Amino acid sequence: MTGRTRRNVGGWVIAATMLIVACWPLVRAARAQAAPGAPVAEAQAEPPESFFEIVFSGGSVGISIMLFLLGLSVTAAYLVIEHLLTIRRRDMMPEGLGDEVRAQLTAGKVAEAVQVCRDRPSFLSFVLLNGIAEIEGGWSAVEKALEDATAEQSARLFRKIEYLSVIGNIAPMAGLLGTVTGMIMAFREVAATQGSAGAAELAEGIYSALVTTVAGLVIAIPALGAFAIFRNRVDQFVAEAAYVAQHVFNPLKRRRWASQARRSPPPPPNRED
Numbered sequence: 001m002t003g004r005t006r007r008n009v010g011g012w013v014i015a016a017t018m019l020i021v022a023c024w025p026l027v028r029a030a031r032a033q034a035a036p037g038a039p040v041a042e043a044q045a046e047p048p049e050s051f052f053e054i055v056f057s058g059g060s061v062g063i064s065i066m067l068f069l070l071g072l073s074v075t076a077a078y079l080v081i082e083h084l085l086t087i088r089r090r091d092m093m094p095e096g097l098g099d100e101v102r103a104q105l106t107a108g109k110v111a112e113a114v115q116v117c118r119d120r121p122s123f124l125s126f127v128l129l130n131g132i133a134e135i136e137g138g139w140s141a142v143e144k145a146l147e148d149a150t151a152e153q154s155a156r157l158f159r160k161i162e163y164l165s166v167i168g169n170i171a172p173m174a175g176l177l178g179t180v181t182g183m184i185m186a187f188r189e190v191a192a193t194q195g196s197a198g199a200a201e202l203a204e205g206i207y208s209a210l211v212t213t214v215a216g217l218v219i220a221i222p223a224l225g226a227f228a229i230f231r232n233r234v235d236q237f238v239a240e241a242a243y244v245a246q247h248v249f250n251p252l253k254r255r256r257w258a259s260q261a262r263r264s265p266p267p268p269p270n271r272e273d
Contacts, residue, residue, distance in 0.1 A: 061178065061181050061182075061185075062178050062181070062182055062209070062211070062212060065174055065175070065177060065178035065181075065212050066178070066211075066212060066215060068174055069171060069174055069175065069212065069215045069216060069219055072167050072170065072171050072174070072219055073171075073218075073219045075163075075167060076164060076167045076168075076219060076222070076223045076226075079161075079163055079164055079167075079226075080164070080222075080226050083160070083161060083164075083226075083230050087157065087160075087161070087230055087233055087234065087237075089237070091122060091123075092122050092123040092124065092237045092241075093122065093123065093124050093237060093240055093241065093244070094120045094122050094124065094125070097116070097117070097120055097122070097124055097125060097128075098124065098128075098244040098245075098247060098248050100113075100116050101113045101116055101117060101128050101132075101248050102247065102248045102250075102251070104116060105132075105135075105248065105249070105251060105252065106251045110132060110135060113128075113132055114129065114132055117129045117132070123153050123157075123237060123241055124241050124244060124245075126149060126153055127146060127149040127150050127153065127241050127242075127245050128245060128248060129149075130145045130146065130148065130149035131145050131146045131149070131245060131248070131249055133145065135252065139249075139252055142249055142252060143249075146242070146245045146246075146249070150238060150241060150242050150245070153238075153241075154234065154238045157234045157237075157238075158231070158234060161227055161230040161231060161234065162227075164223045164224070164226050164227035164230070165223075165224065165227045167219065167220070167223045168219075168220045168221075168223035168224035168227060169220070169224075171215075171216040171217075171219040171220040171223065172213070172216040172217055172220045173216070174212070174216055175212040175213040175214070175215055175216020175217065176212075176213055176216065177212070178209065178211075178212025178213070178216075179209045179210055179212050179213040180209075181209070182206070182209020182210075182212070183206065183209050185209075186206055186209065
């Protein structure tokens with residue numbers, strides 16, 4: 001089992017554990033309602049007191065939205081853990097890789113430089129391999145290959161972390177949907193009773209509806225914060241990879257300039273009439 005596979009399995013195990021822990025209060029509540037001899041009227045009259053009772057007190061629609069938000073929270077937690085394990089310096093910018101490849105290329109050992117990159121797979125090694133593959137085409141081809149490889153890998157990383165931004169934007173909207181639905185049901189009850197519903201009953205429906213908005217914001221704020229952190233980290237690694245790649249292939253660029261200088265004849269001396 002590779003390291004990436006172990007990280008994925010570990011992330012899914014953590015996500016499944018969080019889902020089971022979060023859904024356990026629902027199971028207990030269902031068992032309590034199904035218990036024989038339970039005073040139904042008293043249970044309905046008592047307002048929810050515990051945190052989980054308040055969270056899941058919005059009826060079938062509210063519970064469905066809360067379960068959806070719970071799934072988003074578990075997914076966001078998994079993505080954060082997975083990004084912390086993969087988007088880090090030692091996996092993307094191995095220490096000393098650029099210096100080793102530069103030394104091999106300076107000595108004219110292209111095959112050895114390729115092997116060094118393949119032995120240490122990473123963001124930087126992918127960029128360097130694409131540059132090495134175009135050495136025979138000259139500095140212009142190498143520079144173009146480096147730019148294309150850097151753009152390709154940075155786009156892949158940005159697509160990877162974009163899911164956190166999507167979750168951060170969807171969660172508040174789903175929470176607002178639950179709140180609006182709960183408010184509609186609360187005022188529908190007022191209309192059905194022709195205004196005889198008390199303030200306590202109306203307030204209970206309203207605060208139950210607002211729970212989904214709170215849950216959506218609680219999910220969105222950390223997700224968007226994590227997205228900003230990982231985006232800045234990716235930007236930093238992309239800039240560093242471009243700088244290191246330019247440093248690695250500087251000897252090739254200098255040799256090109258030297259060969260052009262040797263081939264071009266010296267300018268004729270100025271003659272005064």
